[in-house]
Amino acid sequence: MTCESWQQKIDAYLDAELPEAETRELDAHLRTCTSCSSQALTRSELKRSIHLAGKKFVPDPEFRKRIQSSISPQTSGRRWGWIVEVGIACAAVVLVIFGSLVWVRQSQRQQLVGELTDLHVATLASANRVDVVSSDRHTVKPWFQGKVPFTFNVPELQGSPFELVGGKMTYLDQNPGAELLFTVRKHVLSVFIFKDSPELDRALGSGELMRKLSFNIESWTEGGLRFLIITDATRSDIDDLRARFVQAAR
Amino acid sequence: MALDRDKANEFEQLSMPLFASLYNLAQWLTQDRGEAEDLVQESYAKALKGFGSFQPGTNFRAWMYRILRNTFLTSRTGLKAARTVSLEDEDDPQSVSPSTTETPESILLARADQDAIQAALQQLPVAFREIILLCDVEEMSYREIAEALTIPIGTVMSRLARARKAMRGLLAGVQGVQR
Numbered sequence: 231m232t233c234e235s236w237q238q239k240i241d242a243y244l245d246a247e248l249p250e251a252e253t254r255e256l257d258a259h260l261r262t263c264t265s266c267s268s269q270a271l272t273r274s275e276l277k278r279s280i281h282l283a284g285k286k287f288v289p290d291p292e293f294r295k296r297i298q299s300s301i302s303p304q305t306s307g308r309r310w311g312w313i314v315e316v317g318i319a320c321a322a323v324v325l326v327i328f329g330s331l332v333w334v335r336q337s338q339r340q341q342l343v344g345e346l347t348d349l350h351v352a353t354l355a356s357a358n359r360v361d362v363v364s365s366d367r368h369t370v371k372p373w374f375q376g377k378v379p380f381t382f383n384v385p386e387l388q389g390s391p392f393e394l395v396g397g398k399m400t401y402l403d404q405n406p407g408a409e410l411l412f413t414v415r416k417h418v419l420s421v422f423i424f425k426d427s428p429e430l431d432r433a434l435g436s437g438e439l440m441r442k443l444s445f446n447i448e449s450w451t452e453g454g455l456r457f458l459i460i461t462d463a464t465r466s467d468i469d470d471l472r473a474r475f476v477q478a479a480r
Numbered sequence: 481m482a483l484d485r486d487k488a489n490e491f492e493q494l495s496m497p498l499f500a501s502l503y504n505l506a507q508w509l510t511q512d513r514g515e516a517e518d519l520v521q522e523s524y525a526k527a528l529k530g531f532g533s534f535q536p537g538t539n540f541r542a543w544m545y546r547i548l549r550n551t552f553l554t555s556r557t558g559l560k561a562a563r564t565v566s567l568e569d570e571d572d573p574q575s576v577s578p579s580t581t582e583t584p585e586s587i588l589l590a591r592a593d594q595d596a597i598q599a600a601l602q603q604l605p606v607a608f609r610e611i612i613l614l615c616d617v618e619e620m621s622y623r624e625i626a627e628a629l630t631i632p633i634g635t636v637m638s639r640l641a642r643a644r645k646a647m648r649g650l651l652a653g654v655q656g657v658q659r
Contacts, residue, residue: 241641245615247622276648278617283597284617287507293517294499300521301495301528303488 231259233266241269244277338433339440342402347442349400350420350460353411359397360411370397370410378406380425382455385474391415392471403429412471417463419471426456434458448472452479491531492657494540495524499617502548506619508613509552509606519555523548543619549610549628600650615640 236259241258242248260267267422281443353359362373367384375379376398387394395411407424424430440447442460448468449458457475459468482499502523505515527547534543601609614628622636629636 238641241644246639247637269641273644276644276651279594279597279618280601280612280616282648283594284508284601284613285504286598287513287516289500289503289517289520293503293520297499297521298496298525300491301488301492302490302523305486432484445594 231255233263235268236263237265240273244270244274255326317472324459328388336437337437338429342430342433343440343442343447345402345448346422346458346460347445349402349409349422353398353409353420356419359398360409361398363396365396367394370394373397374399374408378408378423380407380423380455382423383470383475383478385478386412387412387474389473390418390470391467391472414461414463414467414471417461418469419459419461419463419467421471421475422456422458422460424456424458426451432458450476455479483575487531488528491528495527495544497580498541498544498547500543504617505545505610505613506548508601508609509549510555510557511602512557515555515557519548519552523551525641526551541618541625542624545618545628546550546630572656596651600647603650604646607639608646611639612643612647 236256239248239252239256243253248256260270328427352355362370364370364373367386371382371384374397378472384394392413393413395413395418397408397410400407400409402422402424405424405427409421410421410423412419412421434449440449445460445462446465446468447458447460449456451457452475457472461468495575503516503520506519506523507513510516510519523544527544530547534540550552550638596638601612604612611629613624614625621629622633625636625640626633
C-alpha cells in the first residue's frame with residue numbers, strides 16, 4: 231500500500247474506527263515511515279487541540295436550573311401538588327358550605343319538630359282537645375272549609391283500630407293548618423296538615439321517622455300538602471295511619 | 481401524551497448529564513448564546529415529549545443530538561447556514577485527497593493558539609463544524625454520528641475527511657497570515 235493510501239486511513243486510525251487488522255498494519259507502517267508518522271502525529275495533535283478548544287461554551291447555571299425544572303417530574307409533581315392543594319382548599323370550602331347548609335337544615339328541622347311537638351303536647355294537656363268533636367269524617371272535613379286555605383280527605387277508619395276524635399285549627403310559623411286527633415288503643419295521634427312550602431320541604435324531608443321527647447314523628451307530602459303524625463304509638467300504627475291518609479288523598 | 485412519573489424520571493436521568501455538551505454544540509451551531517439557549521430548551525421540550533417513542537437500548541446521546549440538530553436545521557439560523565455548504569461527492573471517500581497545503585510545523589504552531597482553532601471552527605460550514613465537534617469534542621463513534629446525523633457511515637467518513645481537510649486549510653491560512 232502506498233503512503234498516500236495509508237494517509238487516507240490515518241483519521242479513522244486516530245478515531246479508533248479502523249478494523250483491527252488494518253490498525254496493526256498501519257502501526258507497523260508508521261514505525262518505518264517518517265512522512266506518515268509525522269502526518270499521524272500532526273493530526274493527532276490537531277484532534278486533541280480541537281477536543282480542548284471545542285469545549286468552549288459553558289451554559290449559565292440559571293439556564294441549567296430552568297431546563298432541569300422544566301423536565302423534572304418532581305417539579306411537575308409540585309405543579310400538580312399546587313393544583314391538588316387548591317382542589318383540597320376548594321373541597322374544604324364546599325364542605326364547610328355544605329356542612330353549614332346541613333346544620334341550618336338540621337336546626338330548622340329541630341325547631342319545626344319542636345314546635346309541632348309542643349302543639350301536640352298542648353293538645354294532650356288541653357281540657358278541650360279539639361274544636362270539632364266528631365268521629366265522623368264527613369263532619370270533620372267540612373268544618374275546616376274556609377278556615378284553612380286547602381282541603382283534604384279524612385280516611386275511612388271503619389274496621390281499623392283508629393278512632394277519629396275531631397279536629398281544630400292550628401298555626402305553624404304563622405301558616406294556618408289542620409290538626410286532626412285520633413286514638414289507637416288509648417294512644418293519641420295528632421295529624422297536622424299544612425300547605426307544603428319549600429321551607430317545610432327542606433326542613434322535614436319525606437318519609438323519615440323522627441323522635442322528639444320520646445314521641446314518634448313521621449312526615450310526608452301528598453298533593454301539595456304536608457302531613458305530620460306525632461304520637462307515642464308504635465311505628466306500625468304510624469305507618470298504618472299514614473297509608474290510610476295516602477289512600478284517601480288519591 | 482404526558483409521560484408517567486417513572487418515564488419522566490428516566491428522561492431526566494439520561495438527559496441532564498448531556499446538558500453541558502448539548503449546550504456547547506448548540507452554541508457552536510448557532511454562534512449566539514440566546515439562540516443556543518432557545519435551541520437547547522426547545523430540544524429538551526421536544527425530547528421529553530417524544531421520549532415515549534424512544535427505543536430503549538438504542539443510543540440516547542445520538543437521539544438527543546439528532547433532535548437538537550433537526551431543531552437547529554429548521555430554525556432561521558439553521559436554514560441560513562444550510563445554504564452555505566456544498567456536500568456533493570461526499571459519499572466518495574476517495575474524493576478527499578490528503579491535504580498538501582499545510583505543513584506539520586504550521587499546524588503545531590496553530591495548536592498552541594486555541595483562539596485560532598476556535599476561529600477556524602467558527603468559519604467552517606455548519607455541516608463540517610458539527611461533524612468535527614461530534615467526533616473530536618463529543619468523541620462519538622462513526623456509528624453514533626451516523627445515527628445523530630441520520631446519514632450512512634460511509635458518508636460520515638467522507639464528510640469528516642472533507643471537514644478536517646477544510647479545517648487544516650483554514651489553520652494553515654491563519655498561520656500564513658501570522659507569518
